[in-house]
Amino acid sequence: MGGQPLYLEPRLGRRLRSVLESPGWLHMLTDALGSPLHVVIPDQVVENVDDFRSTCGRRHLSGQVFFAHKANQSHAVLRRLAATDAGVDVASLGELQRALGAGFAPDRIVATGPKNPEFLWLAARTSVTVGVDSPEELEQLAALVRKYTLPRVRVLLRLSGFEAAGVRVLSRRSRFGTSVRELAALLDMIERYGDAVDLTGVAYHLDTTSVTEKATALEGCLLALEECRSRGLRPRAVDVGGGFGVNYLADGEQWERYTTELTGAVLGTRSPLTWGGHGYGLRNESGTLRGTLSLYPAYRPVAGTRYLDELLTHPAPAFGGRPLAELLLEHLYDLYAEPGRALLDQCGLTLARVLEVRTPRDGGALLVRLAAKADDVALEEHGVLMDPIVVPRGAERSGSAVEPVAVHLFGSLCLESDLITRRTVFLPRRPEPGDLMAFANTAGYCMDFHATRAQNQPVARKIAAWQEGGSWRWCLDDQYWPISVGGAQ
Numbered sequence: 001m002g003g004q005p006l007y008l009e010p011r012l013g014r015r016l017r018s019v020l021e022s023p024g025w026l027h028m029l030t031d032a033l034g035s036p037l038h039v040v041i042p043d044q045v046v047e048n049v050d051d052f053r054s055t056c057g058r059r060h061l062s063g064q065v066f067f068a069h070k071a072n073q074s075h076a077v078l079r080r081l082a083a084t085d086a087g088v089d090v091a092s093l094g095e096l097q098r099a100l101g102a103g104f105a106p107d108r109i110v111a112t113g114p115k116n117p118e119f120l121w122l123a124a125r126t127s128v129t130v131g132v133d134s135p136e137e138l139e140q141l142a143a144l145v146r147k148y149t150l151p152r153v154r155v156l157l158r159l160s161g162f163e164a165a166g167v168r169v170l171s172r173r174s175r176f177g178t179s180v181r182e183l184a185a186l187l188d189m190i191e192r193y194g195d196a197v198d199l200t201g202v203a204y205h206l207d208t209t210s211v212t213e214k215a216t217a218l219e220g221c222l223l224a225l226e227e228c229r230s231r232g233l234r235p236r237a238v239d240v241g242g243g244f245g246v247n248y249l250a251d252g253e254q255w256e257r258y259t260t261e262l263t264g265a266v267l268g269t270r271s272p273l274t275w276g277g278h279g280y281g282l283r284n285e286s287g288t289l290r291g292t293l294s295l296y297p298a299y300r301p302v303a304g305t306r307y308l309d310e311l312l313t314h315p316a317p318a319f320g321g322r323p324l325a326e327l328l329l330e331h332l333y334d335l336y337a338e339p340g341r342a343l344l345d346q347c348g349l350t351l352a353r354v355l356e357v358r359t360p361r362d363g364g365a366l367l368v369r370l371a372a373k374a375d376d377v378a379l380e381e382h383g384v385l386m387d388p389i390v391v392p393r394g395a396e397r398s399g400s401a402v403e404p405v406a407v408h409l410f411g412s413l414c415l416e417s418d419l420i421t422r423r424t425v426f427l428p429r430r431p432e433p434g435d436l437m438a439f440a441n442t443a444g445y446c447m448d449f450h451a452t453r454a455q456n457q458p459v460a461r462k463i464a465a466w467q468e469g470g471s472w473r474w475c476l477d478d479q480y481w482p483i484s485v486g487g488a489q
């Protein structure tokens, strides 16, 4: 193989570990339903919502956790959450219809993202809260309400372009939200359209992992609420969006080692670690490393509720350095959060069958082709580097030596770019045709967000799985309802 294997082992919680301990069951499922196959675990998402709630509860903060539906189109996850008191964040007409159909009452739904008139109409018609992106959208919404005599709509104003107090550092530019500099004009509109809209809060969602940037945005929202109050408006909610992140890897040292070695590979000081010399954003310019690593920080210990906790304890310079949570509590503001990826942590995996294992003539990494397209396992698309787990077919093979191997994982399209991973993956043993590769923790964005029917190949089926009396039960995702069927759920 040449050199030490560079593993990036996935972090596995109790449920994923238990599913993977049932290899016969996983093979039975893929034999019956085909490869690739997505498995979602709705009970895990409920546990994750509870963790978010307790994080707020420990600080005596009230509010709501809205699952960002875009991260996974699973019916089962949505219906399971509808059976709790969690909320849902919908970002399209279709998602809103799904949420209503799953049993969410409108007061547990927030409509965000870019909206077409039909989406706005249905949201207003059903009294869903609308996260308003721009003055134009506010105008459009108010016009719809007046024209079709709809009920007055609750709105959150999504803001952007926050500035840290004292330092002229702008938060990163966003296509979405209205600049805080335009707040006064926006509030004029709120007052003008008072018959059609009811301002209940302000919001932000920033596409960054930086807690400091988000703390600046949250502080900016608190200042915006003060401006509202000075005008006699009474919004009470601050929606901090999503982006709490997931810690995908089990071992921080493996991640450190891998990224260091990748740098070496780009500079040519060690053997290549990717297909075709791909550098994940890094490049070698005459012996000097240039560019930035464009990967998800797969080992991310401060993620999910720990990230939220860090945000809440962050000091707010504009308020004498007091922690943000204290300020929220003092004003009895409601804290809204819209986690997608973080709520789906440990909520599923994707199975793909090994079709072919070729040994290249140059003796390099094995060429492994899977019965899946790169779009079906979009970890690579999201820059998440994490090893699959080989689930051998049948009993452990006797006789064949268990030795680590390096492999390249290809998809089933006749496209050079259909690579399940662009990096060389190290596995503890050689996979064989018929084995399964289990990609853990794919529920957040990596199952259906990018799904295609390219080459008329199937979109992966999805099943919901739950534990009952010590064993795993399942049904097709769209057949799942959170009621007891024959003793299930």
Ligand SMILES: Cc1ncc(COP(=O)(O)O)c(C=O)c1O
Binding pocket: 068, 071, 089, 112, 113, 205, 241, 242, 243, 244, 245, 338, 339, 340, 341, 342
């Ligand atoms: C408005 C809004 N809320 C929530 C989310 C969910 O983000 P994440 O899945 O990173 O938590 C997104 C993601 O794009 C978003 O745009």
